[in-house]
Amino acid sequence: MKRHALSTRLWHWVNALSVIVLFMSGLTISNAHPYLYWGQWGFQPSEAWLHVTRFPWWATIPSQYSLAIARDWHVLFAWVFAISLLLFMLVALVNGHFRRDLVTRRREWKWRLFAQEIRQYLRFNFAHTGGKYGAMQKLSYAVVIFILLPLMIFSGMAISPGIGASWHWLLDMFGGRQSARSIHFLCAFALCAFTLIHILLVLLTGPFGQMRAMIFGGRVDETA
Amino acid sequence: MRRRSVLAGLAAFGVTGCSKISETDTFKGLVKTAEGMHHRAHRALGGQRLAREYSVADISPTFRGNGSVDIPTPEYRAHEAAGFTDWRVQVGGLVERPLNLSLPDIRALPQRTQITRHDCVEGWSAIGQWTGPQLGPILERAGLRPEARYILFRCADLLYGAPYYESCGLDDAFHPQTILAHQLNGEPLPVKNGAPLRLRIERQLGYKHAKYLTGIEAVASLNSIAGGEGGFWEDRGYQWYAGI
Secondary structure (H helix, E strand, O other): OEOOOHHHHHHHHHHHHHHHHHHHHHHHHHHHOOEEOOOOOEOOHHHOOEEOOOOOHHHOOOOOOOHHHHHHHHHHHHHHHHHHHHHHHHHHHHOOHHHHHHOOOHHHOOHHHHHHHHHHHHOOOOOOOOOOOOHHHHHHHHHHHHHHHHHHHHHHHHHOHHHHHHOHHHHHHHOOHHHHHHHHHHHHHHHHHHHHHHHHHHHHOOHHHHHHHHHHOOEOOOOO | OHHHHHHHHHHHHHHHOHHHHHOOHHHHHHHHHHHHHHHHHHHHHHOOOOOOOOOHHHOOOOOOOOOOOOOOOHHHHHHHHOOOOOOEEEEEEOEOOOEEEEHHHHHHOOOEEEEEEEEOOOOOEEEEEEEEOEHHHHHHHHOEOOOOOEEEEEEEEEEOOEEEEEEEEHHHHOOOOOEEEOEEOOEEOOHHHOOOOEEEOOOOOHHHOOOOEEEEEEEOOOOOOOOOOOOOOHHHOOOOOOOO
């Protein structure tokens, strides 16, 4: 059996590409009005709870400021992102990936075990027994897949006036369009933090083996 | 192979940059497809459901003016001094009975008042109360010819030296909240917000809400009008369906 199923590997790379495009084009969109508000409305910097920094050219898509082109990239890859996540979730539900590898058991929910795992990580010891992933690892993947990624999609939809007209409940769920916009922004940076830690951990645990496994599948008995 | 091409694609981003890709016909085609998918998905989800209407307490203390905020011509100043009583809106194009409506004619039509949220493409929002007649009954009175597919809005203002204009499909033209607003928060429309008359097209972004309205035309195609993309900002790369 492969360490990573074909569906997981395909989704991983399609998702990586769409998240990078969405994040970088999102930074251009943020530059268009770098102020965040809570509630339904907000348009003056004095009402903002956050004055966002202006993101530099090398971090944005496109590299020169163009809100029109950034929006083209953003809403095109929103489809790729949402549909690939939905397909991955369906397949992972059916093939047992979620149940086998991501669901944490009650016995894993112990502060002592979490603390122990973090201590091991800080000593650069990444081997764990009894399952593909450690409890912390499962939990962070689960938070990203089941909370952060769907929140990105739903907060993004709540910002759209076309969707807001159809789904008032979505606007209410986030407490208004400007709140949804703030949450969209916060989740994007939470995802950015996850991605950086994820890449750091890959670099610390044998990046060539990890990349090979995420591309060609790898074998289950390889150390994680 | 597909996996490797995904990786190759990732690498290509770093090397060539997205600006080059943005200019290719393939990319533009994909963007148009996504735009159509958004439009169809939004209508499939909501049909002609109404955008959120708010209470008086939700109205924002001021309503930001954006884009053109004045028309610095003697003609417009004269209209402003006269309270816009001679301002006229032509309803024409592919219609059976062209109309020539004055501002008093427009005020005499059945009115709709709605407190709605205005979302700018830049990201900000403001809430205001708008009053004016619905566009649908006006178009019905003029009688659309069967070949009419879009409604075009002509404006009196120039932005960066070019005439502002906009357009929408019949779905939005006949939406109950699509009105020709001549009042904001119970007062005559301020100059910065498009006096004396502006479009409200509540399920789309701010740039669709044409201000300083002078003409409404039914057309079969947008290709031969100005830049051919159906609006001032559309001709400058923005999406025609601005529901997202």
